[in-house]
Amino acid sequence: MNTLDYAILGLLARNPQSGYDLTQAMKHTIAFFWLAHHSTIYPELRRLEHADLVTHEVVKQQERPDKKVYTLTAAGREALRRWVAEPTPLPSERDELMLKAFSAWLADPAEAAEMFRARERGHRQRLARYEQIRAEMEAEGGEELSRVDSPRFASYATLRRGIEYERGYAEWCAWMAATLERG
Amino acid sequence: MNTLDYAILGLLARNPQSGYDLTQAMKHTIAFFWLAHHSTIYPELRRLEHADLVTHEVVKQQERPDKKVYTLTAAGREALRRWVAEPTPLPSERDELMLKAFSAWLADPAEAAEMFRARERGHRQRLARYEQIRAEMEAEGGEELSRVDSPRFASYATLRRGIEYERGYAEWCAWMAATLERG
DNA sequence: ACCCGCATGTAAGTCGTTACATGATTCT
DNA sequence: AGAATCATGTAACGACTTACATGCGGGT
Numbered sequence A, B: 001m002n003t004l005d006y007a008i009l010g011l012l013a014r015n016p017q018s019g020y021d022l023t024q025a026m027k028h029t030i031a032f033f034w035l036a037h038h039s040t041i042y043p044e045l046r047r048l049e050h051a052d053l054v055t056h057e058v059v060k061q062q063e064r065p066d067k068k069v070y071t072l073t074a075a076g077r078e079a080l081r082r083w084v085a086e087p088t089p090l091p092s093e094r095d096e097l098m099l100k101a102f103s104a105w106l107a108d109p110a111e112a113a114e115m116f117r118a119r120e121r122g123h124r125q126r127l128a129r130y131e132q133i134r135a136e137m138e139a140e141g142g143e144e145l146s147r148v149d150s151p152r153f154a155s156y157a158t159l160r161r162g163i164e165y166e167r168g169y170a171e172w173c174a175w176m177a178a179t180l181e182r183g
Numbered sequence C: 001a002c003c004c005g006c007a008t009g010t011a012a013g014t015c016g017t018t019a020c021a022t023g024a025t026t027c028t
Numbered sequence D: 001a002g003a004a005t006c007a008t009g010t011a012a013c014g015a016c017t018t019a020c021a022t023g024c025g026g027g028t
Helices: A003-012 A019-028 A038-050 A074-085 A096-102 A109-146 A151-182 B003-012 B019-028 B038-050 B074-085 B096-102 B109-146 B151-182
Strands: A054-059 A067-072 B054-059 B067-072
Touching (some): A003 A019, A003 A038, A003 A054, A003 A067, A003 A074, A003 B096, A019 A038, A019 A067, A038 A067, A067 A074, A074 B109, A096 A109, A096 B003, A096 B151, A109 A151, A109 B074, A151 B096, A151 B151, B003 B019, B003 B038, B003 B054, B003 B067, B003 B074, B019 B038, B038 B054, B038 B067, B067 B074, B096 B109, B109 B151
Antiparallel strands (some): A054 A067, B054 B067
């Protein structure tokens, strides 16, 4: 069982869906903390089904191709539950931008500053998107957001981290660019 | 040229050193944003030498095995310089803890809270280490830390981001754990 | 005697990305 | 007519992790 498996199980625990839907969800809903391509997802679903953690049924659609809708089994839900509470060691990060900062003393300061500014814009864009989603969730969600057994609470929790992450990264980029521009 | 190559070049730009030294530096100095095992580094050094970005000379030591000390070539330094200023697209993150948060609504709140508390402790430990290094750098470094063409400035810059990253992550873990403990 | 640090390598297996491949329907 | 979306797959390649492999010197 690799981590991708739990990403898939975690999405299926919320709604039964197809490999295509899972791919879209990774791209749009949970892209902040997980991403996988369809070429990884389809074979993985077959392995999960072989391990009896998911099952599928073929759903025929008119005016769309048929799709295989996957559902969590009881064993799948239990595996996911257990995994969540397991200790999670600090991962070894790999951050290309930090690596560039580490060698930024070699570069032309103005050129390097512009590169960091570009990244700052990227993070600010994401930040704006996340803050909008947060506002929507808080407007609709209300009290459900504080019920720790609701999926909406869990989504809200990850969103909070996403917002602080993007804000912190954008601010660091701004500091770095400003320092290089002065220097 | 992959990103690891630039991690190696970035370390060699500061000091000529052996594959072993590079491995240690990844584990201890730049582990916050890059890590590689010796089994990846040794073959990579040969490829870099083949591409004329580094050279090596064998240094004989008494009471220690001989070592191959690698040095940047002019071409290597130039490649590194150019890479630093290139645009750096927002990467797709993969964060196992966020994935657990996303499915935390299924778990026992007390057990999950303890898992997040454990991670909080991990981040606070790193934070304390980084803050100590920062204090040391600021005490010794003085004005060099603001000279953007000095390696110490670059190290200081990455450290600043590391500190804010760990602080932000620890605080989020604390919030998550507290929320689960209440719920 | 045994383990740890220094020092360098190879090999097997896993994981992920990019590209190849197909085919229907809807929108422009 | 052509591009985009829905839908599912395979294949080639590259990167990374873990384990295997060797050997000396110093400390317990």
